[in-house]
Amino acid sequence: MGEILRIDNISVSYGSIRALSDVSMSVDEGDIVSLIGANGAGKSTLLKAIVGQEPLKKGTISFAGETICQTKHHSLTTDLIARRGIALVPEGRHVFADMTVEENLDMGAFMVRDQSLIEKRKAEMYDFFPILGARKKQKTRSLSGGEQQMMAIARALMSSPRLLLLDEPGLGLAPLVVQDIFSKIKIINEENKVTVFLVEQNARLALRTSSYGYVLENGRIVLEDKGEALLSNEKVQKAYLGA
Amino acid sequence: MSTLTLYMQYIVNGLTLGAIYSLIALGYTMVYGILKFINFAHGDILMVGAFIGLLVYTALTGDASPSAWTLTAFFISMLVSMVACAILGMLIERVAYKPLRNANRLAPLLSAIGVSFILSNGAAWIFGTQSRRFPYPFENEPMHIGSISITPHQIVVIAVSVIMMVLLTFFVNKTRMGKAMRATSLDQPTSQLMGINVNRVISLTFAIGSALAAVGGILAAFDFRVYPSMGTMTGLKAFVAAVIGGIGNIQGAMIGGVLLGILEAVGAPLLHIPNGMKDTVAFAVLIIVLLVKPDGILGKNEREKI
Numbered sequence: 441m442g443e444i445l446r447i448d449n450i451s452v453s454y455g456s457i458r459a460l461s462d463v464s465m466s467v468d469e470g471d472i473v474s475l476i477g478a479n480g481a482g483k484s485t486l487l488k489a490i491v492g493q494e495p496l497k498k499g500t501i502s503f504a505g506e507t508i509c510q511t512k513h514h515s516l517t518t519d520l521i522a523r524r525g526i527a528l529v530p531e532g533r534h535v536f537a538d539m540t541v542e543e544n545l546d547m548g549a550f551m552v553r554d555q556s557l558i559e560k561r562k563a564e565m566y567d568f569f570p571i572l573g574a575r576k577k578q579k580t581r582s583l584s585g586g587e588q589q590m591m592a593i594a595r596a597l598m599s600s601p602r603l604l605l606l607d608e609p610g611l612g613l614a615p616l617v618v619q620d621i622f623s624k625i626k627i628i629n630e631e632n633k634v635t636v637f638l639v640e641q642n643a644r645l646a647l648r649t650s651s652y653g654y655v656l657e658n659g660r661i662v663l664e665d666k667g668e669a670l671l672s673n674e675k676v677q678k679a680y681l682g683a
Numbered sequence: 684m685s686t687l688t689l690y691m692q693y694i695v696n697g698l699t700l701g702a703i704y705s706l707i708a709l710g711y712t713m714v715y716g717i718l719k720f721i722n723f724a725h726g727d728i729l730m731v732g733a734f735i736g737l738l739v740y741t742a743l744t745g746d747a748s749p750s751a752w753t754l755t756a757f758f759i760s761m762l763v764s765m766v767a768c769a770i771l772g773m774l775i776e777r778v779a780y781k782p783l784r785n786a787n788r789l790a791p792l793l794s795a796i797g798v799s800f801i802l803s804n805g806a807a808w809i810f811g812t813q814s815r816r817f818p819y820p821f822e823n824e825p826m827h828i829g830s831i832s833i834t835p836h837q838i839v840v841i842a843v844s845v846i847m848m849v850l851l852t853f854f855v856n857k858t859r860m861g862k863a864m865r866a867t868s869l870d871q872p873t874s875q876l877m878g879i880n881v882n883r884v885i886s887l888t889f890a891i892g893s894a895l896a897a898v899g900g901i902l903a904a905f906d907f908r909v910y911p912s913m914g915t916m917t918g919l920k921a922f923v924a925a926v927i928g929g930i931g932n933i934q935g936a937m938i939g940g941v942l943l944g945i946l947e948a949v950g951a952p953l954l955h956i957p958n959g960m961k962d963t964v965a966f967a968v969l970i971i972v973l974l975v976k977p978d979g980i981l982g983k984n985e986r987e988k989i
Contacts, residue, residue, distance in 0.1 A: 493872060518875035527876070534873040536866050547866045550859065551878040599878065 450499030548598030701944020707921030710892030726918015732897025772893025929982025
């Protein structure tokens with residue numbers, strides 16, 4: 441299948457500090473692609489740039505063949521990018537803590553106007569993440585970290601996105617919970633045909649799950665290859681896999 | 684009259700006053716919830732609402748004595764005033780606040796104070812500074828329940844306020860845009876990720892808050908009459924009510940308003956505060972609440988306040 445996301449030579453700065461320099465990459469439709477890198481390498485910045493939350497200094501980002509982000513004043517706003525079919529599960533989950541699980545899912549389906557479709561998708565989500573079904577009337581703040589992460593993923597899926605962006609889905613969670621979340625991501629990709637682009641510090645798990653990977657260092661892409669190739673790459677092993 | 688019934692009477696009076704405070708406090712709290720900004724022009728919107736209501740009402744009825752028609756005309760004028768104030772509120776946000784959204788936090792605050800002056804001085808210029816009477820659209824003969832007397836005016840104030848608050852609660856909890864409004868106040872960047880157009884939510888917030896202020900202004904007009912600076916003290920007290928309830932919290936504004944109204948009505952006679960000093964009660968209550976619970980009754984324990 442063809443390319444769905446294309447990032448062309450983008451740079452992002454915070455004041456005088458360069459967060460991303462001349463980053464180019466692409467994601468093919470139907471794939472799981474991961475971006476690994478250390479803390480502060482610019483991973484979250486890249487995802488935020490894709491959804492229009494960080495202005496570009498230069499370069500363009502296009503989605504499904506159309507430019508969505510370019511330098512100032514020519515980019516789409518975040519809500520319009522979401523309407524194109526990109527859903528981001530932000531780092532730290534950002535659930536609407538004072539709202540119930542069900543209301544959070546309703547918000548995920550904000551762009552869907554068909555009430556029966558919303559109900560159908562909610563039922564699917566409760567099926568896929570049974571713990572959410574059990575807690576649907578609870579305030580999200582009462583959920584554990586892992587449950588909140590699942591909630592955030594379910595919320596993103598409610599709009600039936602073409603591209604799902606995940607920012608550190610395993611952050612701060614117990615290893616078993618992380619395993620569970622990654623196996624769910626795999627299912628979402630395979631069965632729901634959602635293209636996934638994920639950013640992760642847990643390089644081993646991320647690369648195992650992905651068909652293709654990029655390595656980001658100090659705001660630059662330094663390496664890219666198939667997932668398993670990166671896993672056996674000496675440099676990657678040394679820097680990110682603790683081998 | 685025994686002391687108990689006397690105080691029961693004060694509570695009924697306080698409830699009426701408090702219902703009006705609640706309606707106005709909602710506008711402050713909803714805007715704060717989303718923009719973390721105090722709209723100091725909100726009190727003047729209630730004044731504009733009262734003027735529009737009065738103009739429409741007089742145009743419809745002349746100075747007719749109360750009848751079924753005057754009551755209908757009263758509700759028509761309330762509706763017209765709500766719509767007009769909703770538009771005015773959205774317009775003010777667009778012109779005076781939106782351009783300053785990314786500016787220093789003091790800038791929109793100063794802009795709001797400017798808008799407040801424009802509205803009150805504009806009204807003084809157009810209508811003059813003398814106060815006008817809002818005629819009762821119904822016979823205002825007090826009724827007696829036991830030894831407590833309650834006027835039809837009080838019943839209308841309480842009933843209309845309750846209806847408005849029930850509608851608002853339904854809107855915020857059950858409708859798509861209402862939930863989007865809550866989501867935006869909880870986490871603006873994330874709500875945008877859901878495809879929510881935050882600008883539209885903000886406009887809607889100003890529209891609803893201003894429409895409620897129009898209702899509050901008209902209901903307050905019977906007691907306080909209509910004049911260009913009528914919004915200043917009532918608006919300030921409604922703001923106090925919003926802070927007491929926990930600014931940013933919708934239920935808090937409702938509770939804070941009613942509580943403030945009752946404490947004011949009961950507190951002044953209880954503490955033998957002369958009429959001219961009555962307003963001190965509201966601010967004394969504010970100080971006490973802030974000392975005990977700095978975030979207000981239902982406020983979150985957030986450390987971000989201006």
